[in-house]
Amino acid sequence: MIEIVKAGLETSIQDYPGRIGYWNQGFPPSGPMDSWSFRMANILVGNAPGAAGLECQFLGPTLGFQQDTVVAITGADMRPTLDGIALPLWQSVAVRAGQVLALGAARLGARAYIAIAGGIANPERLGSRSTFHKAGVGGIDGHAVKAGQVLPVFDGTGTAGLVVPEALRPEIRTDRRWEIEVCAGPNDDWIDAAGQERFLSSDWKLSAKSDRTGFRLEGPEWTFAEKAINKPKEHGSLPSNIIDHGYPLGAINLAGQTPIILVNDGPSMGGFINPYTVPSAAFWKLGQAKPGEIFRFRQVSVEEAQDMARAIKARCVAGNLVTL
């Protein structure tokens, strides 16, 4: 068992790939935004890559351990300490009952992941332990963890001293600039040629008004194709309005002139067009980007996006770990 001493900022239990199969009923997959770092944390402690762990956002939690175990911390650098002694990232570490693990504010990246040998044993809801706080589903009580809560943990068999080689870790940017892959569509044909070219050649700034539901971007004005302007009235009054339709995960959803990337806890449908879609293999970059950082989008084919996902999956296997 692990006690939450300080909760941090919206620290939540997530598993991977999350709550799959209920999108048609409005349930998003949830799960970790940077699933690359998350899976690496799990394999470091001997878990299946998708076992439930903690996602820490911007400000990490403080945890009190009531049992001996093995933990690993990956992703953003929140300067973790164990009883005040600095802990390395990307490495499995032995923790004894009575010790306190504390994470601070994110210095590099935005989201850190804590895996515990065995994995967190909160109840499954619709096939997943992931927290989806808008519906109050998953986690301990449907929401982010709170001080005083106790997390149950399955029995595990972790080994301390395993390391993820640097070449297999995601490269978290230090220059505040990210190149993010996108696939065209489903509604790229509602944007005119100049608008498509502008989207792919402009800087887009990540707004602080971004969270696990949507990532809001600031950038140039959009221009539209004829079909967005002259259309039946039932589509709505704005060029970016369309008769309500399903949204893909990762959709770059155009609300008037404001693009919002719909991420892990995002909506499944609505009445705005989605000219481009960020593939799941690029979500780790969104999860590690901070407000004010700059995105440039690079168009890839669906096949290339699937290859990216396969390449990440192939890295996140125990056989790739090295011993200290």
Add this chain to the structure above:
Amino acid sequence: MATQILAPLPGVFYRRPTPAEPPFKEEGDAVAVGDTIGLVEAMKSFFPVEAETAGRLVAYRIEDGQTVDADDVIADIA
């Protein structure tokens, strides 16, 4: 003794509670322990930046609306 107020988390720094209101503090104002001197916005929420020592707010080192990293110096207190 001169001290510094550091950003508690990464985000966007604001000197006023809302765009229509005056700043929390002007340079030269007295500050007491626990006084809010600004806000950092992240994940659709605003987090107060508070003075941990009393004194005089000598200078803001971050402009209104500027991006900050955790531990960036926001203001000098003397």
